[in-house]
Amino acid sequence: MTTADSPARASYHHGDLRHALLAAGMELARDGGPDAVVLREATRRVGVSPNAAYRHFADRDALLSAVSDAALAMLAGRIDALFDAIPSGSPEAVARAQLRAVGTGYVAFALDEPGLFRTAFFVPTNLETSSAASKSGPSGRSPLELLTVALDEFVASGIMPAARRPQAEFLAWSSVHGFALLLIDGPLRALPRAQADAVTQRVIDMVEAGFTAP
Amino acid sequence: MTTADSPARASYHHGDLRHALLAAGMELARDGGPDAVVLREATRRVGVSPNAAYRHFADRDALLSAVSDAALAMLAGRIDALFDAIPSGSPEAVARAQLRAVGTGYVAFALDEPGLFRTAFFVPTNLETSSAASKSGPSGRSPLELLTVALDEFVASGIMPAARRPQAEFLAWSSVHGFALLLIDGPLRALPRAQADAVTQRVIDMVEAGFTAP
DNA sequence: CTTCTTATGTTAACGCTGTCAACACTGTCA
DNA sequence: TGACAGTGTTGACAGCGTTAACATAAGAAG
Incomplete structure (x- = not known):
């Protein structure tokens, strides 16, 4: 030890x-x-x-920043694991699964480690530069980069109009991040875990519908 | 004075x-x-x-709570103003405009008063009970209540399936709240105001699509 | 009008925090 | 061996939230 x-x-x-x-x-x-x-x-x-x-x-502040970075790296690892466990399939199916993995991992980490989650993001400078090396998971890809991969595939596979692509990361991120906060500090605090997980999927449904709707 | x-x-x-x-x-x-x-x-x-x-x-903490409540009331007032300015029209149009008013006012307040916005929400207990009297706007309706009004109208006017109604407030809230945070503390910090407003409308588009999609 | 009571503001002090300055130990390179 | 740079320690300071004891004002009771 x-x-x-x-x-x-x-x-x-x-x-x-x-x-x-x-x-x-x-x-x-x-x-x-x-x-x-x-x-x-x-x-x-x-x-x-x-x-x-x-x-x-x-x-x-420097210590807090370092802790914040480490927490962010843990979050990245969590998402990474889900991301890599996605079985191969049609491009559309994989893209949808990837988006879901990012959102699900994000919220799951917030629920499992609320203190670390808050530390990762309530430090202003860290929402800013969340794709630095020190903040990435084992694969070296930050959550934002994984999200980008998924969304690019949305366009490539034809289920998302290219016109909707710019800044789509931030639309998805907003929803999931806000939802995580509502879950750990907000009115949904008391929601049982199973139900929280279920609503998380609905949040992702909403995001997906917003991207792929006609 | x-x-x-x-x-x-x-x-x-x-x-x-x-x-x-x-x-x-x-x-x-x-x-x-x-x-x-x-x-x-x-x-x-x-x-x-x-x-x-x-x-x-x-x-x-009691002082901070009081300040937080006052900030929340200011936010409510801002939303209230937009809400009441909606011209009459078809139920669907009004419902959509109401949802948009809540989201727009929410983000606008965050951009105009980031310090107060943070104070309103980064106090854990205040996301929790955001519909108390002391936190409402001049009309006495809290932001959450206004949002509820809008969403009920979504169902009543037939553009949102009733099955999707439960907890829809939180889906909408998540997106707008998370987006506001990304704007004031996050990677979108440097976004010019005009562009921020534009993307805000896209966030609301996404939410709306998620509610009304087939 | 005096007196008692209650509400409100003050002074003194404590332990906690982050931080600066000066000092002490230790491993390394000449 | 000795200078030196890296690392840890001691001492001190200001600022914070908070408690306890005291002081002043305003109003009610007699």
């Missing part, structure tokens, strides 16, 4: 403090969201003095 | 401190969002000691 050497470390130098602080930050974010990512608490958990953090992060 | 008697008030008692603190809180939220609503700063602006606030608000 390289993380959390609570009792007391052997050497004066920690060895991998940056990584340890990031891990502690993830823990804090997991149950508590972005506001819970507190620099002093992270150093406390790692067993190091507060100011040691400043050797690895410019300030608290 | 009843607000902000900066120099020094005449009497020991302020007179309308609760209101003044709320106004100061709104100012802070307007440029800075929820995190900028700082209790001590609000009292400073009103010209009163920090602890005076505790005679009117249980804690900082």
Whole structure:
């Protein structure tokens, strides 16, 4: 266990403090969201003095940003897994399944890890640049890139008019992102998981209909 | 000017401190969002000691909640205005215009007052109970209620299958809310206003298509 | 008109946070 | 061996939310 050497470390130098602080930050974010990512608490958990953090992060915001990126990468991984599990078939079917995978994975992550989800997105700068390398999943593709792949296929397979293609990513993203927020912080908070999953599919239905309607 | 008697008030008692603190809180939220609503700063602006606030608000969260409610009421007012300006016509046309009014007003408020918009919604408890009296517009109808009116008319006028009606509010809300966030904090931040307005209409098109598609 | 009570505002203090400055330890390269 | 850069520590400061005790004003009761 390289993380959390609570009792007391052997050497004066920690060895991998940056990584340890990031891990502690993830823990804090997991149950508590972005506001819970507190620099002093992270150093406390790692067993190091507060100011040691400043050797690895410019300030608290830098730590929070790193945690946010890591959370985004987890989200990407989740979507990636669903994306890659899609069986081959007709181009239309694959495209529809890909769109569904992105939306489903997105919402599922929000439900399973609300704290990390909030941390991933409630940091303003991170909605902005959500396709950087550090924020991608194992395949190296960011959620936005996966969404782009799916939508391009919508056009290529002829089920979406090309005129509707520009900025379609953001229409789809809006719906799923907003829905995730309603689920974890909003009026749908109390919705049982099974029902939440069902309504998620309806959200995706709506998006799909909006793209493919005549 | 009843607000902000900066120099020094005449009497020991302020007179309308609760209101003044709320106004100061709104100012802070307007440029800075929820995190900028700082209790001590609000009292400073009103010209009163920090602890005076505790005679009117249980804690900082109570002040923030009040500010959040006021912001939500402003949003409701904005939507209300568009809603009431809809000319009469066929039931379908009116229903479509109503849905469009809610979405358009929602996004317009987010663009015009991003700080207040964030404050209205990034306080978890306020997405939850967004149809309370204190959060409604001048007409007394909350945004959610206006949306419900529009969607009921979608079914009544026959352009939306009744089977699709349950929880349709949340599908529409998700899209518009998520889109507003992408616009003010996300990748669409730099989008010129005219273009933002145009894409907003496409978001609403998508929602409408999802509701009325065959 | 005085007195008691209640509402409201103030002062003092605590622990928490992020952060700067100065100091201490340690592994590395000359 | 010694300089040096990297890393962790101590001490301190201002700002925050919050509690407890005190001060002042306004109104009700006598």
